[in-house]
Amino acid sequence: MTVVLKLGGSVITQKDEPETVDRAALSDAVSAIAESAVGDDIVVVHGGGSFGHHHAAEYGVSTTEGTHDGDGVRAIHGAMCRLNAAVVEALTDAGVPAVPVHPFSAAARDADGGLSLPTAQVTTLLGEGFVPVLHGDLVAHAGAGATVLSGDELVVELAPAVNADRVGVCSTVSGVLDDDGTVIDRIETFEAVASALGESEATDVSGGMAGKVRALLALSAPALVFGPDALPAFLAGESPGTTIAGGDAD
Ligand SMILES: Nc1ncnc2c1ncn2[C@@H]1O[C@H](COP(=O)(O)OP(=O)(O)OP(=O)(O)O)[C@@H](O)[C@H]1O
Numbered sequence: 490m491t492v493v494l495k496l497g498g499s500v501i502t503q504k505d506e507p508e509t510v511d512r513a514a515l516s517d518a519v520s521a522i523a524e525s526a527v528g529d530d531i532v533v534v535h536g537g538g539s540f541g542h543h544h545a546a547e548y549g550v551s552t553t554e555g556t557h558d559g560d561g562v563r564a565i566h567g568a569m570c571r572l573n574a575a576v577v578e579a580l581t582d583a584g585v586p587a588v589p590v591h592p593f594s595a596a597a598r599d600a601d602g603g604l605s606l607p608t609a610q611v612t613t614l615l616g617e618g619f620v621p622v623l624h625g626d627l628v629a630h631a632g633a634g635a636t637v638l639s640g641d642e643l644v645v646e647l648a649p650a651v652n653a654d655r656v657g658v659c660s661t662v663s664g665v666l667d668d669d670g671t672v673i674d675r676i677e678t679f680e681a682v683a684s685a686l687g688e689s690e691a692t693d694v695s696g697g698m699a700g701k702v703r704a705l706l707a708l709s710a711p712a713l714v715f716g717p718d719a720l721p722a723f724l725a726g727e728s729p730g731t732t733i734a735g736g737d738a739d
Pocket residue numbers: 496497498499500535536537538539542640659660661662664665666667685686687688689690691693695696697698699701
């Protein structure tokens with residue numbers, strides 16, 4: 490069984506404190522991964538939290554607004570590499586054979602925003618017993634310089650590439666919430682939930698929950714959105730939180 494898991498940046502960092510890892514939350518997430526029966530058949534993606542989003546907001550960069558400022562590119566990508574190093578180190582310390590994979594070095598968007606992301610390095614690393622750890626990043630964007638590539642977009646690209654059986658997105662909320670704050674069990678179309686979906690409460694240049702749901706609906710396999718407490722259950726094969734099923738699959 491192959492799993493693609495995104496750890497939300499808002500989970501593993503203190504999102505309102507620039508470049509601050511939430512050590513307790515990262516340690517809990519890492520323990521859940523290290524102790525699960527999934528073993529090394531997992532690709533981990535993490536988001537930006539207070540590493541990527543603050544710098545991206547400072548330079549006015551989002552998934553659609555690009556920059557040609559080299560200082561901005563180095564600041565945003567550099568911060569994401571520092572967070573990635575912290576995640577890889579925590580996983581390594583817990584006995585997980587984690588290795589870093591940096592999307593900025595490999596991916597590109599065309600002038601229409603179409604993403605091309607090579608994945609042979611990820612599938613090969615996985616086959617060789619490593620746990621690839623990717624992260625939200627910047628991406629070269631024809632006509633726009635460099636734009637933000639969200640971890641959610643990476644999940645959508647990676648899941649079919651590695652033939653994922655299960656796709657999980659661990660965020661700070663226990664699922665996608667309806668207008669009354671109740672976790673929605675299943676989402677099949679964006680329109681059905683659009684009114685309840687907002688941006689992130691913290692600085693976030695990739696669209697918060699609305700961006701996440703829109704991205705995950707593009708997957709043919711169902712994806713689960715759940716909170717940190719439910720990570721062990723997800724890794725044990727349960728289906729906590731909200732199931733986002735935009736494709737043909739159940
Ligand atoms: N209807 C909704 N249901 C759940 N969360 C919502 C909803 N509308 C807005 N949100 C916000 O979306 C946030 C989740 O999106 P966010 O992009 O911050 O998560 P993340 O992926 O964990 O972090 P990051 O983008 O840094 O990786 C929630 O913390 C909440 O503030």
